[in-house]
Amino acid sequence: MENVLEVQHLSKTFVTHKDSFHAVTDVSFGIRPGEIVSLLGPNGAGKTTIVSMVGGYLLPTSGTVLINGIDRYKTREKPKVGVVLGGDLGFYGRASAQANLLFFADLARIPRREQRQEVQRVLQVVDLANVAGKKVQFFSKGMRQRLHIARALLGNPPLLLLDEPTSGLDVEIANELHQTIRQLADAGVAVLLTSHTMSEIEMLADRVLLFGAGKIFTTGTVTEIVAQSKVHHIDRAATLEESYLALAPMLRRP
Known part of the structure; x- marks a missing residue:
């Protein structure tokens, strides 16, 4: 079974005018x-x-990140990756969960005709379909975290x-x-x-x-x-x- 993610000899060095810091060194x-x-x-x-x-x-600084065989940094094709950083930020509080996800579906270049169905799908995955029309400002922290996961799942990464x-x-x-x-x-x-x-x-x-x-x-x-x-x-x-x-x-x- 091929790896979805393949990290090869990845390194990152941060350089300032005074010094350099090796944050990551040759990680695979x-x-x-x-x-x-x-x-x-x-x-x-x-x-x-x-x-x-x-x-x-x-x-x-050096190394390769492959996602389903696509080089993250050396090809024009951008591989799909869902990222969940969490926290209370990242959504429009006065908009509903559905409206927020429709906005991010548009940013993710999901075809317009598919967006509502895709938003409904990810809301069901995280068990938020019953509050799709509720404003995010009234969500608990746990609900917001599940909404972050729903956002990350748009487009089936x-x-x-x-x-x-x-x-x-x-x-x-x-x-x-x-x-x-x-x-x-x-x-x-x-x-x-x-x-x-x-x-x-x-x-x-x-x-x-x-x-x-x-x-x-x-x-x-x-x-x-x-x-x-x-x-x-x-x-x-x-x-x-x-x-x-x-x-x-x-x-x-x-």
């Missing part, structure tokens, strides 16, 4: 259809830089980038979003997830990229990462959080 990985891969590492490790380059918001998708949400709403994300993966969408919530990664990630100082330190399933940490308990298995804390000193920049 792939994500298959239906696979959820999580970037895990401390603040400043380079995770957001990776997401920004894959999403097309930041030009790499094969790759979804999720940056802290449940940050600030209560447990019940976060669990609903987890179910939505898993359903999308089960339908074949490839997902790149960044999160500081260890339970979220344990629940969702098929594979973890442990990231530090701009490089991949190690990769594996949650069980494999736990085993590599060498954290043991007599009466139970170590958690991902305990294992991460044991490995964290090796992930920080010198």
Whole structure:
């Protein structure tokens, strides 16, 4: 099975008049259809830089980003990628959910005759079809986060980038979003997830990229990462959080 996302020797260096900073150095990985891969590492490790380059918001210094075989930066054809940065911004509060999504469907160059059907489809995916006519300013934070996912799904992108998708949400709403994300993966969408919530990664990630100082330190399933940490308990298995804390000193920049 070919990878939806193929990152090859990706690097990013920020240069100022005084110095240079290597945010990401020679990173390579792939994500298959239906696979959820999580970037895990401390603040400043380079995770957001990776997401920004894959999403097309930041030009790499070197390396290649392929999405379904299309080079993100070297071809005129722009591959479809859904990006969820979350937060309270990004929508027109006085407009309805449907009106907002119709606007973004137009920006995404979805043919006019298909837009209403496509908006209805993505609202159903995130369970917001019953409030399609409600103004976004009256949405709860959880509803807005689901609307962000709906916006990202316009046009059926094969790759979804999720940056802290449940940050600030209560447990019940976060669990609903987890179910939505898993359903999308089960339908074949490839997902790149960044999160500081260890339970979220344990629940969702098929594979973890442990990231530090701009490089991949190690990769594996949650069980494999736990085993590599060498954290043991007599009466139970170590958690991902305990294992991460044991490995964290090796992930920080010198």
